[in-house]
Amino acid sequence: MSQKNMNNSEDKLVDAGVLSCQNKSRRNFLGKAAGASVIIAPGVTLIGISSAQSNTDVDGADSSKRWGMLIDTNQCAEGCNDCVSACQQENGWGEGSTDESHSNPEQQAQWIRTVTVRDKDTGHTNQLPMMCQHCAEPPCVDVCPTGASMQRADGIVLVDKHICIGCRYCMMACPYKARSFVHESLHDQKAYAPRGKGTVEACTLCVHRVDKGEQPACVESCSSGAMLFGDINDTNSEISKKLKEVGSTQIRADLGANPSVRYSGL
Amino acid sequence: MLIDRLKVRIAIVSVVLGALFATSFMAQSQSDAENSSSALNKQVTTGESCVKDTSWMRRNHMELLKHDRDRTLRQGIRPVDGSIKECVNCHATKDDHGQQLSINAEGEFCAGCHSFASVSIDCFDCHSTKPEESVVGTRR
Numbered sequence: 024m025s026q027k028n029m030n031n032s033e034d035k036l037v038d039a040g041v042l043s044c045q046n047k048s049r050r051n052f053l054g055k056a057a058g059a060s061v062i063i064a065p066g067v068t069l070i071g072i073s074s075a076q077s078n079t080d081v082d083g084a085d086s087s088k089r090w091g092m093l094i095d096t097n098q099c100a101e102g103c104n105d106c107v108s109a110c111q112q113e114n115g116w117g118e119g120s121t122d123e124s125h126s127n128p129e130q131q132a133q134w135i136r137t138v139t140v141r142d143k144d145t146g147h148t149n150q151l152p153m154m155c156q157h158c159a160e161p162p163c164v165d166v167c168p169t170g171a172s173m174q175r176a177d178g179i180v181l182v183d184k185h186i187c188i189g190c191r192y193c194m195m196a197c198p199y200k201a202r203s204f205v206h207e208s209l210h211d212q213k214a215y216a217p218r219g220k221g222t223v224e225a226c227t228l229c230v231h232r233v234d235k236g237e238q239p240a241c242v243e244s245c246s247s248g249a250m251l252f253g254d255i256n257d258t259n260s261e262i263s264k265k266l267k268e269v270g271s272t273q274i275r276a277d278l279g280a281n282p283s284v285r286y287s288g289l
Numbered sequence: 290m291l292i293d294r295l296k297v298r299i300a301i302v303s304v305v306l307g308a309l310f311a312t313s314f315m316a317q318s319q320s321d322a323e324n325s326s327s328a329l330n331k332q333v334t335t336g337e338s339c340v341k342d343t344s345w346m347r348r349n350h351m352e353l354l355k356h357d358r359d360r361t362l363r364q365g366i367r368p369v370d371g372s373i374k375e376c377v378n379c380h381a382t383k384d385d386h387g388q389q390l391s392i393n394a395e396g397e398f399c400a401g402c403h404s405f406a407s408v409s410i411d412c413f414d415c416h417s418t419k420p421e422e423s424v425v426g427t428r429r
Contacts, residue, residue, distance in 0.1 A: 083360070181362065185362070208414070213417060214422075217415035220414060234367050
């Protein structure tokens, strides 16, 4: 008997007002049977959806993954700016119609920047790219009053600009100065990287590319091969093998934010 | 006799006046209808059909977009019905010189209805108003 038929028969019983004591056991049975089919029904629906679309994105961000990056600062060539310009082109910031020409240079967006660090004792310098470190315990998410600053199941930290009120607490909380605030109206943004006045933004780890199974733009453009991207939870991934092999550090590891971006050669 | 003539004259004048009023009223309502229909019936430029039928989309597109934006951004579920990118890819048009027009420009797909209904939208403060570069070459 189908669920519809059962419901109909139960409706008839209720409508007719014939639920006497003898019928109670029958009613209980019907209730239980109906309950079982309700449990089955969502299962059937789920199977239907998963078989209809084979794209892996149907399931969304996978919590078994943790996307991360390993940056070899010894290979990062002094004066090279490839990662920054690739990010600008990919995500539409710092150039063209989205260059924020009315803002001060300190106010303009910097999703990624190159930083030169110098050892005070030896005078040795290293250049490294610095961007959102996609922390496992992100302080920006902790302080956000609206829930706009959020972490995906696969560890990518994003700003939900639909509900960002532009208070900039997250910018204060970020130890890496990774976030920017848009001060002026923009137009002709990239279709997959919306950005607009009054909201905070940062490196998205090129989430639109990662969801397609591609590498972030900066990693792809790095001519010296200093940047390695992958799933650091997967022990067989290239990045995990490399992390096991070479010593790497998290910047400001003392803060306990556990960044997913690690640096070697520092 | 005199009273009868007067009555006839009054009747004729009232009929003429009535006819004049009726004509001007009909002309007015017709021009209103023309304005509203040109704003509301912006044609789809590409694709066979929308993700849902037109009457449903007219009333509920905002709910679809709002629901699916959270699924995409927060859960990473990419193939969704309510994708604003797809709205723009399908409904943005080009002008006579082949220049791509913004979907929220005056008289265009989004602005056509929204200015008529006097409902302002924030979508395009952040979102692109023109189709993705990858689909531009394939469009009519």
